[in-house]
Amino acid sequence: xxxxxxxxxxxxxxxxxxxxxxxxxxxxxxxxxxxxxxxxxxxxxxxxxxxxxxxxxxxxxxxxxxxxxxxxxxxxxxxxxxxxxxxxxxxxxxxxxxxxxxxxxxxxxxxxxxxxxxxxxxxxxxxxxxxxxxxxxxxxxxxxxxxxxxxxxxxxxxxxxxxxxxxxxxxxxxxxxxxxxxxxxxxxxxxxxxxxxxxxxxxxxxxxxxxxxxxxxxxxxxxxxxxxxxxxxxxxxxxxxxxxxxxxxxxxxxxxxxxxxxxxxxxxxxxxxxxxxxxxxxxxxxxxxxxxxxxxxxxxxxxxxxxxxxxxxxxxxxxxxxxxxxxxxxxxxxxxxxxxxxxxxxxxx
Amino acid sequence: xxxxxxxxxxxxxxxxxxxxxxxxxxxxxxxxxxxxxxxxxxxxxxxxxxxxxxxxxxxxxxxxxxxxxxxxxxxxxxxxxxxxxxxxxxxxxxxxxxxxxxxxxxxxxxxxxxxxxxxxxxxxxxxxxxxxxxxxxxxxxxxxxxxxxxxxxxxxxxxxxxxxxxxxxxxxxxxxxxxxxxxxxxxxxxxxxxxxxxxxxxxxxxxxxxxxxxxxxxxxxxxxxxxxxxxxxxxxxxxxxxxxxxxxxxxxxxxxxxxxxxxxxxxx
Numbered sequence: 001x002x003x004x005x006x007x008x009x010x011x012x013x014x015x016x017x018x019x020x021x022x023x024x025x026x027x028x029x030x031x032x033x034x035x036x037x038x039x040x041x042x043x044x045x046x047x048x049x050x051x052x053x054x055x056x057x058x059x060x061x062x063x064x065x066x067x068x069x070x071x072x073x074x075x076x077x078x079x080x081x082x083x084x085x086x087x088x089x090x091x092x093x094x095x096x097x098x099x100x101x102x103x104x105x106x107x108x109x110x111x112x113x114x115x116x117x118x119x120x121x122x123x124x125x126x127x128x129x130x131x132x133x134x135x136x137x138x139x140x141x142x143x144x145x146x147x148x149x150x151x152x153x154x155x156x157x158x159x160x161x162x163x164x165x166x167x168x169x170x171x172x173x174x175x176x177x178x179x180x181x182x183x184x185x186x187x188x189x190x191x192x193x194x195x196x197x198x199x200x201x202x203x204x205x206x207x208x209x210x211x212x213x214x215x216x217x218x219x220x221x222x223x224x225x226x227x228x229x230x231x232x233x234x235x236x237x238x239x240x241x242x243x244x245x246x247x248x249x250x251x252x253x254x255x256x257x258x259x260x261x262x263x264x265x266x267x268x269x270x271x272x273x274x275x276x277x278x279x280x281x282x283x284x285x286x287x288x289x290x291x292x293x294x295x296x297x298x299x300x301x302x303x304x305x306x307x308x309x310x311x312x313x314x315x316x317x318x319x320x321x322x323x324x325x326x327x328x329x330x331x332x333x334x335x336x337x338x339x340x341x342x343x344x345x346x347x348x349x
Numbered sequence: 350x351x352x353x354x355x356x357x358x359x360x361x362x363x364x365x366x367x368x369x370x371x372x373x374x375x376x377x378x379x380x381x382x383x384x385x386x387x388x389x390x391x392x393x394x395x396x397x398x399x400x401x402x403x404x405x406x407x408x409x410x411x412x413x414x415x416x417x418x419x420x421x422x423x424x425x426x427x428x429x430x431x432x433x434x435x436x437x438x439x440x441x442x443x444x445x446x447x448x449x450x451x452x453x454x455x456x457x458x459x460x461x462x463x464x465x466x467x468x469x470x471x472x473x474x475x476x477x478x479x480x481x482x483x484x485x486x487x488x489x490x491x492x493x494x495x496x497x498x499x500x501x502x503x504x505x506x507x508x509x510x511x512x513x514x515x516x517x518x519x520x521x522x523x524x525x526x527x528x529x530x531x532x533x534x535x536x537x538x539x540x541x542x543x544x545x546x547x548x549x550x551x552x553x554x555x556x557x558x559x560x561x562x563x564x565x566x567x568x569x570x571x572x573x574x575x576x577x578x579x580x581x582x583x584x585x586x587x588x589x590x591x592x593x594x595x596x597x598x599x600x601x602x603x604x605x606x607x608x609x610x611x612x613x614x615x616x617x
Binding site: 031033034037039057058062067068234235236237238239240241244245257258259260261262270271273276277278292324325327328 | 379383496513516517522523528561562565
């Protein structure tokens, strides 16, 4: 069984104080331009951490793979000289909700798939992750994807209780974090209280898929859903916001740029999005998914069919960011349920 | 990469605020780096003189008179590469709004008796009058794009206009969506490349870079029908229905030559 401790709010605050002195600590902070909205950013002080944040626009994957990531610089003024850009230094990521933990685990699998992405892997090794129990909003549907109680790859997972936090230790690093912190062994009652917090959360998640992820994969594979794809595409801008805010999307593009002196430059990669018109445009001008509905379909196929078959898990953790980010109100739960209903309608006994 | 010979460059302005050239001057040291690969043949905003021919002519503004037209045709003849600099030159901007009303009527309203003898034409972007080899969008021009195009020209490379909505750049910079604040933004329809400069600093996107390819205009009214937005837009539109026509009007503030499809991305 996982070792569990109870730490007071003060003890947690002094743990964070110490960490902030030692290394960069990233966590959810309130947006200055719009109170009530949050983003992951570097904590300057412990008080910056917003324990009760709802969600963020961009998931914490940005710390392992920045949206624009400089890979190396080159200089051609003499013989070609290439200098790889280091991935940064060790850091702590705190306040990660279960859906986002599951997403980091999903990306670990995807980026480890040969050929492994060493930049992701090296950055991941530099991070200590402290998870945090969450409060769902209208867009959350983690209970349909089995991620409501995800813990891996957190080193430590905290559930806020009246007395402080129930701290679950999930790795040797998790024990190290608690070693200098005033903590007592969690009691049966503490664990029960945390269990109740989880139960209340699960009950609060109202958005639900009407089918299991394995049936959904079968339905998508069977096909015949073009009517729903086309109808969804009619109101889709192809703006890619659903992809870019997704904690499990991992596509990127690579570009070289020259410095103004024209002899040096850099290669950088940045997050790409399969909903964008030019995503599947290739040399010669052909576009493999030139129609909007084909791109909409592709997104569902990636999330719930192709990657589900390859990695044994859907590449969606129910965080709801895509639905929230969509100005056209395309809600992933609604559309998925419409697909299921359409399939059932077509295959009435 | 081979360094090109020094290119002779020139800047010209037509009907515009010359804000694009000012923006370029704000590049300061980067501009000096770029200019070190060139000789300046003409640039009225910073020096006197004009010595054609040119390897590269940057043309800012719209073409509104016969004299403009003749001058532009002359520049085109004297330039190997012609660049439309900024939204006025590339896709039409505010000064093209006067095409909506009778030209004589507009002239008399603004200039009174002095309007007599003014040989004006329909206001058109540079790219509607002559062939352009490159286009740089924005009001004022996006400086990263200016630099990219400048470097592309110096190294004889094509330049591809970014073909994604502004939403992409908002998200990549972790900027809170304007719609979350209950405001209306043309970002989902507008070609990015500006680095989401307006939304990042608290404004909305007004669409100054024009429409992205295959912008889904038909989706916009549905978006505006979302309850909280409807309240706001209702006030803005002062009772006008939030239909596609109204949205086209908003877009047409900058992008009023919609029939001018951006095809010559330099690599076609």
